[in-house]
Amino acid sequence: MLKDITLGQYFPGNTVVHRLDPRTKILLVVVYIVALFQARGWVGYGLVTLVTLLCTALSKIKLRSMFKGVKPMLFIIALTALLNIFYTAGTPVRPGWIITWEGIARAVQMMLRIVLLISGTFLLTYTTSPIALTDGLELLLNPLKKLRAPVHEMTMMMSMALRFIPTLISETDKIMSAQKARGADFETGSLTRRAKALLPILVPLFVSAFKRADELAVAMESRCYHGGEGRTRMKQLRLERRDLIALILGGLFLAGMFVLKGFGL
Amino acid sequence: MAEIITENLCHTYSAGTPFEQTAVRDVSLRIPQGQFAAVIGHTGSGKSTFIQHLNALLQPTSGRVLLDGQDINRDKYARRDVKWKVGLVFQYPEYQLFEETVYRDIAFGPTNMRLGKEEIDERVREAAAFTGVEEALFDRSPLELSGGQKRRIAIAGVIAMRPEVLILDEPTAGLDPAGCAQILDNIRNYREKTGATVLIVSHSMDDVARIAGRIIVFDKGRVAMDGTPEEVFSRARELSLIGLSIPKAAQLACALRDRNIPLPEGIFTHERLLEALLAVREGRTC
Ligand SMILES: Nc1ncnc2c1ncn2[C@@H]1O[C@H](COP(=O)(O)OP(=O)(O)O)[C@@H](O)[C@H]1O
Ligand SMILES: [Mg+2]
DSSP, X not given: OXXXXXXXXXXXXXXXXHHSOHHHHHHHHHHHHHHHTTOOSHHHHHHHHHHHHHHHHHTTOOHHHHHHHHGXXXXXXXXXXXXHHHSOOSOXXXXXXXXXXXHHHHHHHHHHHHHHXXXXXXXXXXXXXXXXXXHHHHHHHGGGGGGTOOHHHHHHHHHHHHHHHHHHHHHHHHHHHHHHHTTOOSSSSOHHHHHHHTHHHHHHHHHHHHHHHHHHHHHHHHTTOOOSTTOOOSSOOOOOHHHHHHHHHHHHHHHHHHHHHHTTO | OOOEEEEEEEEEETTTSTTOEEEEEEEEEEEOTTOEEEEEEOTTSSHHHHHTTTTTSSOOSXXXXXXXXXXXXXXXXXXXXXXXXXXXXXSXXXXXXXXXXXXXXXXXXXXXXXXXXXXXXHHHHHHHHXXXXXXXXTTSOGGGSOHHHHHHHHHHHHHTTOOSEEEEESTTTTOOHHHHHHHHHHHHHHHHHHOOEEEEEESOHHHHHHHOSEEEEEETTEEEEEEOHHHHHTTHHHHHHTTOOOOHHHHHHHHHHHTXXXXXXXXXXXXXXXXXXXXXXXXXXX
């Protein structure tokens, strides 16, 4: 059901990866993505895959949970693969076919690239609580405040959105159950019928979401929230030695990928 | 006609993830036709999870649920049909109202049953009468009414399906005393008029003592006690161990008995206590 969506879900834990500073992890994910796009050949992809698997193992996230995150994207992955198989020039697999060996290789690499991209970013959200994530983001983007970018407001909105996603999901679940108990049918019928069947879910969901937003605003104001100016944190983020080590390793990884790229591997 | 039996019912949420949690453990119960039973227990004891199995909204992780001797999860159609026979009113049901008018919201269930227009109309009026929703409200938007009114409209929406078993999850939660009394009255009235089986989830011992003929106490997903109010409330010590208390009137009767006022056993409601105290004053014991 809805709860099976793991998008952006946080798996609490106490591994090195969990304990890294969120800023470090965000930076490392950026490094990871840049590195991933330097992969040219099997060696490059192999190295990125190895690093991903290593980080997954370090954070004690089950491969099954990883796969769950990738699942919603399967369609896009398959489509990319198909397009690459058919539209890459090269030596045909058999004389006269449009499928080429190069196409197959490219398709596999493309699939790998998307899966790795998703896995890498999910590793971040799986091991970092939403609050830590937005705190880290805010601190990283702090320089932009000089340019009058509303960094605090944006990250506050983001942390609220993240905070309320599970609430909204469980609420949707509850409303769906309640309407099912009155015989609502969301699974059968024509497309228009099914679209109409969503009304009994969407109306109550919006009503309560607006109410909740209103209450939250009142609760924040009555605790004197007035924006980011001069706000302090309960949990001060501090970079530790492990952050330094992780960043150095990330830098080495990136450098390695550039070297491999230079050799066209 | 409408007897519910659960056999070794277990339910585990999010099985196979770090969030795995067993909410119902090995519950075997028989709720015969026409009974007025109450399920009570601490928050998180699995009451809501349990009752959602009785109309196949949740499927058991293991065990079975039988309605009139037949497994309600035997196939897709059975799972759907059981919703008409076993009406389930969720906690805070007012959050499920969505139609433009009160009338259409109450008619949502019967419409899904594909009944005829007249039949639907008859049922909506009947359900509204049972729950004390005046017909003058029929054309209003349900969203602009008071909390108590919304609650009664939502209950009417389930009663309009004429379920043989009516299950209500904390129907009085968050209402003022007058609103509580009215809803409990409505439910009792529905049972008396239709002979339906009623199962009510509550954490208010006082409510339950007043209306239920049987009390099922849940603790950590298991049935800890099951019996008449007399039987259950006589085990006040055990109840307090699982975080529940006996009704206020019974507490008061106990305290008075400790001061040598000769009150009889089995006092759970204010009315009964008053009666007994008057009898004591007149010098007789009853
Ligand atoms: N949809 C759900 N997903 C995961 N866990 C749940 C869900 N609903 C309830 N639980 C858990 O199951 C246990 C029993 O909950 P519930 O049946 O709602 O208890 P009660 O109604 O007695 O308060 C609780 O520990 C709760 O956290
Ligand atoms: Mg509950």
